[in-house]
Amino acid sequence: MNRAPLGLSAKRAQNAALRIAVGIATTGRPLILRRVLERLREQTRVPDAIVVSAPSMADVSGVNTDLPDLRCITGDRGLTIQRNAILRAVSDFNVVIFLDDDFVPSPRYLEVVEQVFQDAPDVVVGTGRVVADGILGPGLDVDDALNMLRDDGSAAASTREIVDVYNAYGCNMAIRLDAVRAGGLTFDETLPLYGWLEDVDFSRRMAAYGRIVKISAARGVHLGAKSGRQSGRRLGYSQVANPLYLVRKGTCSRRKALKLMSRNLAANVAKTFRPEPYIDRAGRLMGNIRALLDLMGGRLSPERVLNL
Template identity: 25%
Template sequence: MKLKISLIICTYQRPDAITRLIASVKSQSRCPDQMIIVDGSQDQKTKDRLGEIEIANLKYFQVSDGDRGLTKQRNYGISKVSDDIDIVAFLDDDVVLNLDYFERLLETYVNYPDAMGVGGYITNEVVWEKTHHIEENDIRNFYFDGYRRKESSRYKLRRELGLVQKEPPGFYPDFGHGRSIGFLPPSGKIYQTETLMGGVSSFPLHVLKEHKFSEYFKGYGLYEDADFSLRLSKLGNLYVNTAAQLEHHHDASGRPNSYKYGKMVVRNGWYVWRVKNPDPTLRDRLKWYQITLLLIAIRCVNIVTTQERRSAFQEMMGRLTGMFSLIGNKPSSTQTYTCLNICKVLK
């Protein structure tokens, strides 16, 4: 049976970016059966631009304040999906797809019918090289499945300090701060994971009817995808197909300023860590705070080592503010723990 797929694109003030994305969607070897655009823009530029494009099965919705924000727009889009759809894909508005993206994505569900979700793979953010030789104690490179990539300064320090995870990429350690699926190589293989990137993800419609994106993550979101996929991983398996490829061309429009971003990194990071581990040990707590402080220190050093000094300073201050705010004002986790308890009962 041929699986039917709907594509949801949530956008905000990015008419140029979404135009590039739609051009790559129209060129697909397997086009979506339905496309839903949920536009949170506060002007008509995106609507006017889309009016110039001819594309079948397109539904456009411009939402008001009550439904504006990434998780709210995703939940809104889910409510507009046709009942005969099997799979719902989400894409950030600033990506460009390889020609067979949806074909590869759907093949994953055929090969893994148990999948609670499947993610695609971004090709233009990291340089990988094949290697059959792993150098012991090499902290300059990260090795995985016959490939290697340059290790960032933050991970070099974490490895030196014994603060790096043992779990594979895409799995969250009990102290949080795990390696993302960006640490999976472009092998063309399908990897099981615990987290997916929301802007290159997909889920069966029946899953999305039962589980919604948390509206705790207001506006831009940030880690909303980790929250959602970690909750789903309590119920079933998630996969990343590194053959379902696309490029991510970061668009600065609609992003929060560096101070707000830094604060969100810490507070939302704490929230997601507690989704994974609602009752951490003292050792796990210490590691989470040690790594958080280390990352703040790195951004502090960046004030004098990079050209983006103002941005580094603002982000450092945002992270520091977020850190101190946890003392007396931790993110509300009642809904999170309730979801986890339900997952345990069902499992």
């Protein structure tokens, strides 16, 4: 693939200090958010700024918004909308690290990311290693995450490997802003609410400007908190509508889209009558079916999820 120049020389990338911001889009999790913000202040390399994007000030209740390096902005709800607000707020930084409001980073997370982005100027997106992901189960609490990261400390210090990947995992995603500026890139607001697969879409558009990599030593735990998430019916609709939209857009391969849809549909069918207590399988299946009917009727669109 031919890659457009970033206008950032290798010498500058290796020798100049980077200005790094952390961006967090949050909804309905102020207690968890406060714990994550505490964790960011314990980093071996603290962020130069933290920008929290929320639908209302109630979503950041209890957060000390008077801190000089913290900015809280409010606006419309939706992951892609909120992340675009963060992009506008950090437009003069070198790197923004998007973290979910329930992602707990290891103490050296920012330090490791900075080192990779300085040493490898062709890297435009980096995603860390998720030591444990509560999204695959009932969820984890912050104390669980801290214990896991404490036990994982020796492994985190022992590897400096980076490997190329198809896309970053949106719960922790570092973005080189020179590439964003070069392409005039934003998150696609056609993907509403939870914005399922926004990480795939944004990663593949960033791939025109450099490498997408996994950074093994940048580690963390994704709590997979169940509060603040969209309904099962809406997620089920997005499980069909969003991959097909990205195929038409050219940011997701047909093979990957088919794999995602078939895996989710099969899981929803198989587990509807004996669902996990923390997953609305019946709702997801109903959303899947509604999306397939809309597909046959020529009405399928990610934004139709707003009518469910």
